[in-house]
Amino acid sequence: MEISAAGRLEVRITTADVGKRVSVRCLTEAGTAGGKFTDTVGVLTSWDAGVLVITRKSGESVRIDASSLVAGKVVPAAPARRRGPAAGYEELAQVAARAWRPLESARLGEWELRAAAGFTRRANSVLPLGTPGVPLDEALDAVRRWYGERGLPAYVQTTTGAEGTQELLCAELERRGWGREVTAELWIGALAPLADRAEAEGVVLAREADEAWLARYQRKGVSEVALKVLKSGPSVWFASVPGESGGAPAAIGRCVVDGRWAGFAAVEVDPAQRRRGLATVVMAALAGRALEEGASAAWLQVEERNAGARALYAGMGFAAHHAYHHYREPS
Numbered sequence: 571m572e573i574s575a576a577g578r579l580e581v582r583i584t585t586a587d588v589g590k591r592v593s594v595r596c597l598t599e600a601g602t603a604g605g606k607f608t609d610t611v612g613v614l615t616s617w618d619a620g621v622l623v624i625t626r627k628s629g630e631s632v633r634i635d636a637s638s639l640v641a642g643k644v645v646p647a648a649p650a651r652r653r654g655p656a657a658g659y660e661e662l663a664q665v666a667a668r669a670w671r672p673l674e675s676a677r678l679g680e681w682e683l684r685a686a687a688g689f690t691r692r693a694n695s696v697l698p699l700g701t702p703g704v705p706l707d708e709a710l711d712a713v714r715r716w717y718g719e720r721g722l723p724a725y726v727q728t729t730t731g732a733e734g735t736q737e738l739l740c741a742e743l744e745r746r747g748w749g750r751e752v753t754a755e756l757w758i759g760a761l762a763p764l765a766d767r768a769e770a771e772g773v774v775l776a777r778e779a780d781e782a783w784l785a786r787y788q789r790k791g792v793s794e795v796a797l798k799v800l801k802s803g804p805s806v807w808f809a810s811v812p813g814e815s816g817g818a819p820a821a822i823g824r825c826v827v828d829g830r831w832a833g834f835a836a837v838e839v840d841p842a843q844r845r846r847g848l849a850t851v852v853m854a855a856l857a858g859r860a861l862e863e864g865a866s867a868a869w870l871q872v873e874e875r876n877a878g879a880r881a882l883y884a885g886m887g888f889a890a891h892h893a894y895h896h897y898r899e900p901s
Contacts, residue, residue, distance in 0.1 A: 594609070612627065667697055710724075748900060750895050750896070761861060761867055769851070786810075803826035
């Protein structure tokens with residue numbers, strides 16, 4: 571925290587610092603024997619009527635009474651990763667969007683409105699890169715009309731936790747009653763070490779998701795719309811490890827190669843055959859093919875509550891880059 575020459579803690583932030591990343595210390599239950607110091611780091615998203623709101627990397631908003639502050643300062647953005655690929659938020663957002671395309675889209679300024687008959691929130695939400703070109707309330711009204719015309723709820727996909735992410739937009743949506751339904755993270759890692767982790771013998775790679783692959787895919791009743799989304803992307807590969815009885819595969823995966831990036835998704839294993847390294851084998855096979863096409867870096871998305879997947883990917887050298895959230899319109 572900020573300490574003066576006299577050794578005292580000082581508050582060196584003001585309302586003019588809204589939108590900046592800050593670190594603050596406050597005293598809870600001031601004036602009592604049980605008073606404690608708590609520290610909060612995140613983006614200062616508002617300071618109104620004596621109350622600060624700080625949005626943490628996870629997207630959680632913390633309300634702090636200004637009278638409880640004992641120290642505070644503006645801090646630089648999170649340091650760059652020391653291993654693995656370097657990447658900015660906007661580059662990753664665009665790569666991820668190209669890997670999971672909607673059936674139709676429209677522009678609202680620099681926002682992209684995406685729809686795919688309700689198949690996944692990612693393909694049926696606004697990607698707000700930049701500004702909508704109109705005041706926010708007007709933009710949100712237009713968003714709700716566009717999705718309403720298609721019989722869909724309106725979602726806005728936002729991000730937190732990296733330089734250039736959208737903590738301020740998250741706060742504005744929450745003030746307008748939009749509810750955060752899902753939080754996940756985008757993780758990145760080096761591609762070559764992943765390809766070297768396992769022998770890829772027995773893995774079948776294909777350009778199409780056949781009936782066997784779809785039989786293992788967790789989203790049941792896959793429609794033509796879903797098939798079009800699954801096949802979307804610059805260079806799409808589907809991997810399968812054949813099952814022992816010739817039915818559904820023991821494991822599957824999907825990879826989209828886009829320039830230097832390889833994006834992994836739909837990595838699923840037969841519950842009866844888990845803990846045999848099949849997920850690693852599938853990803854190694856897809857990584858090898860991506861290397862052949864010139865990729866050098868990898869990304870994937872994982873929900874914050876999926877502890878098993880997070881442990882698996884961390885062991886493969888992946889680490890979180892930023893969090894993303896889907897906000898749903900007020901009912």
